[in-house]
Structure formats: C-alpha cells, structure tokens
Amino acid sequence: MDYLATPCGKVFNSWGREVKGYVQNGGYLFFTENKKKVRKRSVHKFVYESFKGEVPDGLVVDHINGDTMDNRIVNLQAITQRENVQKGKSANLTLEDVAAIRETRVSQYVVAKQYGVTQATISRIKGEKRWLK
Numbered sequence: 001m002d003y004l005a006t007p008c009g010k011v012f013n014s015w016g017r018e019v020k021g022y023v024q025n026g027g028y029l030f031f032t033e034n035k036k037k038v039r040k041r042s043v044h045k046f047v048y049e050s051f052k053g054e055v056p057d058g059l060v061v062d063h064i065n066g067d068t069m070d071n072r073i074v075n076l077q078a079i080t081q082r083e084n085v086q087k088g089k090s091a092n093l094t095l096e097d098v099a100a101i102r103e104t105r106v107s108q109y110v111v112a113k114q115y116g117v118t119q120a121t122i123s124r125i126k127g128e129k130r131w132l133k
Contacts, residue, residue, distance in 0.1 A: 009073070028042050048076045
C-alpha cells in the first residue's frame, strides 16, 4: 500500500483515507506502514522525506516551533542531533528568562541549574549568540 503526505502534515493511504496514527516516543505521532512488511513510521520524518527527500546523514528532523504534533512541512527542518538537544533544553525559556539571564552576575553553573539548561546554553545567551526558541 502506498502512502501520501500533504503539506499540512497529514498522511493518506492509497484509498484516500487519512491515516490517524498514534502517539509514542515522547509525544511524536507514528503510523503503521503496510508495504512488504509492517513497520512503524514517524509522521514528521515521512512528511519531511515526502517533500524534501531523504534526511541527510548526521541530521534529524526537527519541529521548528517545538510542537511535536505540528507536522506541517513548513514546521520541519533537518538539523544536527546536537542542535536538536540544545534547542530542546532551551525551548522552555521565555524571552523574559533570556533577558534575566543576560543581566545576572551569578555564575553560569548556578544559572544553568536554576533554569534547567546546560552551561553552554547560558554561555550562548550571555554572549548574545544565536538563541533557539
């Protein structure tokens, strides 16, 4: 059976029926693909590959806005695993948090513990380098 992804992040089977899928692995949406053998596929990776081709070696598919249920192609990008981890660790910081971090004179170690992020994230914020939201 063939499957089709839409730009809005939905998956349809060859009969034109939307595949509903199920949530697993930290809030990601999956569906069961029945081709030569049954296998579990993540919707976000399937949508990405349907429009942009295979994910390049060493990269993972990331949800730009952090919402793992938002599988629209405009919300998906290929980034390194390291960038993905850093983004995830800093995703819960608000703009007010970032402003407070930039102004504090407390050690980066203490600030990192306080906000639940890595020291590298605090360093990037304090250095006003690119901060991923």
